[in-house]
Amino acid sequence: MQDERRHEGLASLTGLFPDFLDAWINLGQTHKALGNYRAADAAYREAMKLQPEHPIATKGAAQCA
DSSP: OHHHHHHHHHHHHHHHOTTOHHHHHHHHHHHHHTTOHHHHHHHHHHHHHHSTTOHHHHHHHHHHO
């Protein structure tokens, strides 16, 4: 339940502030925790558009692909 609320907040945040790197990474981590690996991969890839070599984003995307 807490992860689902976190997801909703982060999804809204990335919609309002699409250049907010940490929001994309946290959204990826939340999707991953919920078992939504395809959505997690998409969020990590959005983060990598902002910072291609970000270690959490690149590792998370690799784990979800």
